[in-house]
Amino acid sequence: MKKHDTNNKRRDLLKGLATLPFLGYFGIAFKENIELELSEQARDTLPTLKIGTLDAPKQKLLPPTGNSKNRLRVGFIGNGWRSEQLLFSFGYMHPEMVKENIVKGKYSEILQSFLEQEDLNVEFAGVCDTFSLHAQHGYEFSLNDVRPGGGKGQTKPAKIFANYRDMIASDEIDAIVVCTPDHSHAKIAIAAAKAGKHVYLEKPMTQTIEEAVELRNTIKSTGVVFQLGHENRQQMSFKMAKEMYEKGALGTVSMVQTFTGRNGNYGAWIRERKFDKQGNEHNINWEEFLSGKPMCAFDPKKYFNWQRYSEYGTEMVGNDFTHKYDCVNQVLNLGIPETVIATGAQYYYKNHGDMMDVINAILSYPERGLSLTYDGTLKSSVYMQSRIFGSEATMDIDLALMMYKDGDGTRYKDVDIDTANPMYYYAPAGADAVTSATAKTYLKGGYGATSIDGKVIDASLLHVKEWVDAIRGQGKTSCNIDVGFEEAVTFNLINLACLHKKIARWDKVNEKAIIG
Amino acid sequence: MKNEKITTGEFSNWQTYSLTFLRILIGWHFLYEGLVKLYTPGWTAKGYLLGAYGPLAPVFKWMAQSKSILTFVDVLNEWGLVLIGLSLFVGLFSKYSSLCGVALLSFYYLAYPPFAGLGTNTHVEGSYWIVNKNLIEMAALFVLYQFPSGYITGIDSFFKYRKRDIAKE
Numbered sequence: 001m002k003k004h005d006t007n008n009k010r011r012d013l014l015k016g017l018a019t020l021p022f023l024g025y026f027g028i029a030f031k032e033n034i035e036l037e038l039s040e041q042a043r044d045t046l047p048t049l050k051i052g053t054l055d056a057p058k059q060k061l062l063p064p065t066g067n068s069k070n071r072l073r074v075g076f077i078g079n080g081w082r083s084e085q086l087l088f089s090f091g092y093m094h095p096e097m098v099k100e101n102i103v104k105g106k107y108s109e110i111l112q113s114f115l116e117q118e119d120l121n122v123e124f125a126g127v128c129d130t131f132s133l134h135a136q137h138g139y140e141f142s143l144n145d146v147r148p149g150g151g152k153g154q155t156k157p158a159k160i161f162a163n164y165r166d167m168i169a170s171d172e173i174d175a176i177v178v179c180t181p182d183h184s185h186a187k188i189a190i191a192a193a194k195a196g197k198h199v200y201l202e203k204p205m206t207q208t209i210e211e212a213v214e215l216r217n218t219i220k221s222t223g224v225v226f227q228l229g230h231e232n233r234q235q236m237s238f239k240m241a242k243e244m245y246e247k248g249a250l251g252t253v254s255m256v257q258t259f260t261g262r263n264g265n266y267g268a269w270i271r272e273r274k275f276d277k278q279g280n281e282h283n284i285n286w287e288e289f290l291s292g293k294p295m296c297a298f299d300p301k302k303y304f305n306w307q308r309y310s311e312y313g314t315e316m317v318g319n320d321f322t323h324k325y326d327c328v329n330q331v332l333n334l335g336i337p338e339t340v341i342a343t344g345a346q347y348y349y350k351n352h353g354d355m356m357d358v359i360n361a362i363l364s365y366p367e368r369g370l371s372l373t374y375d376g377t378l379k380s381s382v383y384m385q386s387r388i389f390g391s392e393a394t395m396d397i398d399l400a401l402m403m404y405k406d407g408d409g410t411r412y413k414d415v416d417i418d419t420a421n422p423m424y425y426y427a428p429a430g431a432d433a434v435t436s437a438t439a440k441t442y443l444k445g446g447y448g449a450t451s452i453d454g455k456v457i458d459a460s461l462l463h464v465k466e467w468v469d470a471i472r473g474q475g476k477t478s479c480n481i482d483v484g485f486e487e488a489v490t491f492n493l494i495n496l497a498c499l500h501k502k503i504a505r506w507d508k509v510n511e512k513a514i515i516g
Numbered sequence: 517m518k519n520e521k522i523t524t525g526e527f528s529n530w531q532t533y534s535l536t537f538l539r540i541l542i543g544w545h546f547l548y549e550g551l552v553k554l555y556t557p558g559w560t561a562k563g564y565l566l567g568a569y570g571p572l573a574p575v576f577k578w579m580a581q582s583k584s585i586l587t588f589v590d591v592l593n594e595w596g597l598v599l600i601g602l603s604l605f606v607g608l609f610s611k612y613s614s615l616c617g618v619a620l621l622s623f624y625y626l627a628y629p630p631f632a633g634l635g636t637n638t639h640v641e642g643s644y645w646i647v648n649k650n651l652i653e654m655a656a657l658f659v660l661y662q663f664p665s666g667y668i669t670g671i672d673s674f675f676k677y678r679k680r681d682i683a684k685e
Binding site for chain 1: 536539540543544547548551552555556581583605606607668669670671672673674
C-alpha cells in the first residue's frame with residue numbers, strides 16, 4: 001500500500017513537471033531563432049546594388065551656429081500660411097497656437113517637439129504684408145516668449161513695416177524671407193540683394209525667364225546668401241538616390257516620369273482662409289499687391305486666389321511641377337531641357353481665373369539621352385511617385401525610395417528577385433500619420449520629417465537652418481541660385497509652350513526662350 | 517465539476533495529454549511573440565494601432581497618439597505575452613492566465629475585426645470572415661480555462677488552491 005502511494009506521488013510529480021522538457025528546449029533554442037529572425041528583418045540589401053556603402057545616410061548635422069554675437073534679424077515679407085509655417089521653423093509660435101497646444105497644463109506633441117527643436121538664434125525682427133490683418137497676425141508671433149530651448153524671459157516685438165522697400169532699407173534687418181505671390185518674387189528679391197540682405201525665397205523662383213536671369217546675376221554680383229524654398233532638398237531619400245545614380249546603380253537613365261494630381265476647389269487653389277472675408281479695399285494695399293502689373297479694380301478673388309490668374313501666378317507647373325522637378329533635378333542633375341513640347345488648357349474651374357487645369361509636357365535632354373515627362377491635373381487626386389527609368393533598374397522616388405531590377409539588364413542578373421518586387425527599399429523613420437489627402441501628398445512628396453544623423457527632423461527646419469548657417473559662414477545652401485535658375489527656366493518653358501501652342505527651345509548661349 | 521473530472525481521473529490520459537499539448541502550443545506561441553518584441557530594439561505597437569480599423573479604431577488610434585499610453589500598451593503587450601506564455605507553458609496559474617490571454621487576444625481581434633466591408637488587414641495572410649486565427653486561439657484558451665490541465669500536468673498540481681478550486685465546483 002505504501003509502495004503504491006509512493007508510486008502515485010512520483011507519478012503525480014512527473015506529471016506536474018511534464019512540460020518542463022519542452023520549456024527547456026524552448027529556453028535553449030529561442031534566442032538563436034530570435035536573432036536569426038531579427039537579422040533577416042534587418043538584412044542589408046545594399047550589397048545587391050553593387051555600389052559598396054552609401055555615404056549619404058552618414059551625413060552629420062551641423063552643430064548650432066548661433067551665439068550671443070551673431071543673432072540674425074530676419075524680416076518676413078508676405079505673411080500668409082506659408083510664412084507662418086516658416087516662422088515655426090525659425091522658432092516662433094503664435095500665442096493662439098501655444099494656447100491650443102496646452103491642454104490641462106500638458107504640452108501637445110507639436111508643442112513639445114517645437115520646444116525641443118534647434119534654436120537657430122534668429123530674431124523675428126520685422127513683418128510686412130499688403131493685407132494689414134496678415135501683418136498684424138504675423139506681428140503677434142513675436143509677442144510671446146515660447147521658444148525652442150526655452151525663452152529668454154523677455155519679448156521683443158517685431159516691427160511692422162509699411163512695405164517691403166521700407167523693410168529692405170532698414171538697418172534693423174539682416175535677412176529677409178519672401179512669401180509673397182509669385183509675380184512679386186523677383187522684384188523683392190532683387191531689391192533686397194542689392195541692399196545687401198540675404199534672401200530666403202519661396203518657390204517658384206520667378207514668374208518669367210527674364211526675371212530669373214536678372215535675379216541670378218544680382219545674387220551672384222552681390223554675394224548675398226540665397227536659398228530657394230524647396231525643402232525637399234533636405235530629404236534623405238533624394239540624397240541617397242543621387243548617390244545611387246552616380247554610382248551606376250540605375251545604369252543608363254533614358255526616361256523620367258513626373259506627375260501631380262489634385263481634385264476639388266481647395267486643390268485647385270479656390271480657397272477661403274481665416275481672414276479672407278475681412279479683406280477689403282481699406283485694409284488691403286491693392287497697388288502694392290499689383291507690384292507693377294497693369295492697374296485694375298480691386299478684386300478679392302484675384303487677391304486671395306492669385307494662383308489662378310496667370311498675371312500673378314505661375315500656373316500648375318509653377319506650383320506643383322516645380323516640387324517634382326527639383327526632386328529629380330537633385331538626383332540626376334538634369335538642368336534645363338533643350339526643348340519642351342507641352343499642351344494645357346482650362347477645362348473645368350472656368351469661373352475663376354484663367355489657370356490651366358490639365359497639362360502634359362515632354363522635356364528633352366538630347367545631351368543626356370533622356371526625356372522627362374510631366375502630367376498634371378486638377379481633376380484627380382491620385383498619387384504617383386516620380387519614376388526614373390534606368391537600363392539596370394527603375395526607381396520610384398518620393399519621401400521613400402524603391403528600386404526594381406530590370407529583367408533584361410545585366411548588373412543584377414544574379415540577384416534572385418522578381419522584377420515586380422522592390423530590390424531595395426528605404427523609408428525614413430518617424431513619419432507621423434496624417435489625415436487629409438493634400439497633406440498626405442505633401443508628406444510623401446518630401447515635405448515632412450526626414451532622417452539625418454540618427455535623428456528625425458522636419459525638412460523645413462533643416463532647410464532654413466542651412467540658410468542661417470550659410471549666412472554665418474558655415475556650409476552652403478543646397479537650393480542655391482543656380483538650381484533655382486534651372487527650376488525657373490524649366491517650368492517657364494512649359495508655360496510658354498502651352499501658351500503659344502508651339503515647341504519652346506532654350507537658347508543657352510543667349511539665355512532666352514525661343515518659341516517655335 | 518469539470519475540474520474534478522480532470523483531476524480525479526475521469527479523463528483518459530490521452531484527453532489530459534491533448535489538453536496539455538494544446539496548452540503548451542499556445543504558451544509557446546505567446547512566449548515567443550512576447551520575446552521577439554522584447555528583443556526587437558525600439559519595438560512599438562504604434563504602427564499596428566494607427567492602422568486599426570473597424571468600430572473601435574478611434575480608440576486604438578488614440579492610444580497610439582499619447583506617448584504615456586503608448587508606452588503602457590507596449591509594456592503590457594511585451595510582458596503580457598511573455599508572462600501568459602510562461603504561465604501556460606509550465607502550468608502555473610494557467611487557469612487564470614488563459615483568461616488573460618483571451619482578453620489580450622480580444623484587443624488584437626477588435627483592432628482588425630474580420631467583418632465584411634471593413635477593409636483589408638495587411639498584417640495577416642489568408643482570408644477571414646468573422647472567424648480568424650485570433651478568435652480560434654481565444655476559443656482554445658477558453659477551453660483551457662474550463663479544463664485547466666495545469667492541475668495535473670503543471671506546477672499548479674503542487675499547490676493547495678487547486679484543491680480549493682476543485683472543492684468550489
